[in-house]
Amino acid sequence: MTHVSVNEKKEFIRWFLSHYQLKRRECVWILNYLMSHDQLMQKVHFVENAQYCPRGIIMSTHCVDDVPFRFYKGNVMTTDAEKSFHDIRLNRDEDIYIQLNFRASFHSPQYVAVLEENPYAPKQAQVSENDQRLAEQFLERSIYEFRRGRLMKLIDEALDRHDEEAFRRLTDELNQIVKTLPPARFFFCRKIWYGDEGKKL
Known part of the structure; x- marks a missing residue:
């Protein structure tokens, strides 16, 4: 399963809530509650076909015709958002x-960046291996x-602020990402802060 950091998930939720209106106001409460607790956010996974998961929630916005809300726990399904909120509060160590x-x-791209593969969803037989690849x-x-x-945007902002600590942290994070899909032209960032003789610019 793709690893998505707590900060990335929080950033996505903030973006999502500022751009879309959910059909049930309780969904906003749930997302805000999750976002305010890092322990819970570590257990949050954004997936497709959540109905197949041991503990899944489906939320829909006004711009689609899908069901407003559903909560799945084991073999039980409910549309009562308050029950799901109660379950989240009581079972903080369970993945959601x-x-x-x-x-x-x-x-x-904001959604795609946090979307993880659903390990519980059945494989679609009609999808060929090549199509899936x-x-x-x-x-x-x-x-x-x-x-x-x-990250490049945040690095530019750190340079503008002359924030060396943020620059180092962000470039380290960028280089970790580059290692997974490394286009060589992005390995220049360590030279931005320091000149050829190692002096700060």
């Missing part, structure tokens, strides 16, 4: 899989480009 239904979701490659490239672009 969230499916967000909104218009053109797969055209959103091409889809995975496209997904990996989309995630890479989004994360790289976000």
